Amino acid sequence: MKILVDANVPGAEACFGPLGELVRLPGREIDAAALRDIDALVIRSITRLDAATLDTAMAEGSPLRFVGTCTIGIDHVDPAALARHGIAFASAPGCNAEAVVDYVLTSLLTLAERQDWQLVSRRVGIVGAGNVGGRLRARLSAMGVECLACDPPRAQAEGSAGYESLDTLIETCDILCLHTPLVKKGAYPTHHLLDARRIAELAPGTVLLNAGRGDCVDGAALRQRLAGPGDITAVLDVWEREPAIDPALRDLAEIATPHIAGYSLDGKLRGTHQVYAALCRSLGLPARLGLDDLLPPPPVPRMVLENGLDPDEALRLCLRTVYDVRRDHDSLLRESRRLGMAQGFDTCRAHYPLRRELSTLTVELGAGAREVGPWLQAAGARTSS
Numbered sequence: 227m228k229i230l231v232d233a234n235v236p237g238a239e240a241c242f243g244p245l246g247e248l249v250r251l252p253g254r255e256i257d258a259a260a261l262r263d264i265d266a267l268v269i270r271s272i273t274r275l276d277a278a279t280l281d282t283a284m285a286e287g288s289p290l291r292f293v294g295t296c297t298i299g300i301d302h303v304d305p306a307a308l309a310r311h312g313i314a315f316a317s318a319p320g321c322n323a324e325a326v327v328d329y330v331l332t333s334l335l336t337l338a339e340r341q342d343w344q345l346v347s348r349r350v351g352i353v354g355a356g357n358v359g360g361r362l363r364a365r366l367s368a369m370g371v372e373c374l375a376c377d378p379p380r381a382q383a384e385g386s387a388g389y390e391s392l393d394t395l396i397e398t399c400d401i402l403c404l405h406t407p408l409v410k411k412g413a414y415p416t417h418h419l420l421d422a423r424r425i426a427e428l429a430p431g432t433v434l435l436n437a438g439r440g441d442c443v444d445g446a447a448l449r450q451r452l453a454g455p456g457d458i459t460a461v462l463d464v465w466e467r468e469p470a471i472d473p474a475l476r477d478l479a480e481i482a483t484p485h486i487a488g489y490s491l492d493g494k495l496r497g498t499h500q501v502y503a504a505l506c507r508s509l510g511l512p513a514r515l516g517l518d519d520l521l522p523p524p525p526v527p528r529m530v531l532e533n534g535l536d537p538d539e540a541l542r543l544c545l546r547t548v549y550d551v552r553r554d555h556d557s558l559l560r561e562s563r564r565l566g567m568a569q570g571f572d573t574c575r576a577h578y579p580l581r582r583e584l585s586t587l588t589v590e591l592g593a594g595a596r597e598v599g600p601w602l603q604a605a606g607a608r609t610s611s
């Protein structure tokens with residue numbers, strides 16, 4: 227069996243090597259021609275697997291019978307076309323959700339430091355309360371930060387208690403976090419969910435963070451609002467037309483990163499492992515490798531906090547020990563100026579430095595720092611004293 231795996235999938239040799247002959251290609255180079263003699267395909271979100279690509283590959287005799295994407299989002303794949311060709315499909319729900327929540331917390335605490343506010347004084351609106359949004363809500367609520375959630379599909383399925391409309395979030399929240407998939411059809415489409423009208427309605431001082439999909443926000447309208455009154459703050463990890471994103475919007479965003487919110491090693495390896503387990507199932511084989519066999523020990527397993535830190539400062543230090551979002555902002559700026567936007571954007575992603583999740587860090591609390599313990603635990607850190 228021949229297995230083609232995106233070059234940016236870590237743990238591929240260990241997982242897929244024992245199952246067949248492994249071939250690696252950069253995700254953007256995987257097209258119909260590359261699938262000619264491939265039995266199983268393992269991708270990430272930059273490989274478009276639409277009906278036309280699949281129809282061409284299958285018409286040319288590809289033996290493809292399994293596709294797995296090591297990602298949460300599946301908008302780059304056409305599941306109906308896969309089903310039509312009898313090809314099994316798996317994705318990796320929730321694999322990097324913790325990493326995205328780390329990204330949101332470290333971004334918000336960076337803004338809090340720059341703009342001189344406390345996280346606990348803000349009301350956060352979460353749009354899309356699935357694996358990412360749900361975890362974000364749980365962590366923020368445990369920290370005592372007031373949260374409102376908007377998720378019409380869930381409200382319809384489970385009842386509306388606990389869910390608000392998007393317009394209520396826009397009217398009443400200081401921070402709006404978008405964690406919606408890109409959905410183009412059906413009752414609750416998300417393409418330009420934040421359109422020009424809603425962007426105009428954001429109150430001065432609002433923080434808009436998008437770590438869902440770039441097409442959920444009208445980028446031109448956001449650019450206009452940021453370039454005009456300049457009275458709101460944007461944190462953007464996802465963009466329309468990646469990797470050739472709008473340089474003006476990049477410059478206007480307070481934090482601009484190249485679609486890496488979920489790029490912890492933990493999250494990527496969880497994604498690889500979920501797809502490996504699915505491929506084993508579809509082959510009727512046992513999944514011999516566990517996730518723990520793939521994850522190396524963290525480079526910074528512990529840190530010590532002593533006296534004189536307020537809660538935000540303490541959490542900022544812990545988060546920045548595992549992950550500092552300012553580094554990703556700087557490298558997008560540097561690499562896109564050096565190589566041009568599209569190549570710079572992709573270079574940052576392809577050569578992403580090692581990043582672990584907050585949960586891999588144990589924070590030792592000295593006598594003078596014990597009172598921040600509950601806040602750190604609520605945010606997702608392990609503590610000991």
Ligand SMILES: NC(=O)c1ccc[n+]([C@@H]2O[C@H](COP(=O)([O-])OP(=O)(O)OC[C@H]3O[C@@H](n4cnc5c(N)ncnc54)[C@H](O)[C@@H]3O)[C@@H](O)[C@H]2O)c1
Binds near residue numbers: 380
């Ligand atoms: N930036 C990154 O690196 C990164 C990482 C992981 C996921 N993502 C994106 O974030 C999205 C969400 O991830 P997840 O794991 O939470 O997915 P999920 O499927 O668990 O949750 C998505 C939630 O959005 C809700 N939703 C759908 N349409 C909506 C609408 N119109 N308004 C409000 N809510 C709506 C769904 O009901 C669901 O509860 C993914 O689809 C992916 O596109 C981005």
Ligand SMILES: O=C(O)[C@H](O)[C@H](O)COP(=O)(O)O
Binds near residue numbers: 272296298300488
């Ligand atoms: O949907 C996801 O899981 C993320 O958007 C994913 O982590 C993005 O990274 P990529 O697949 O593009 O490497």
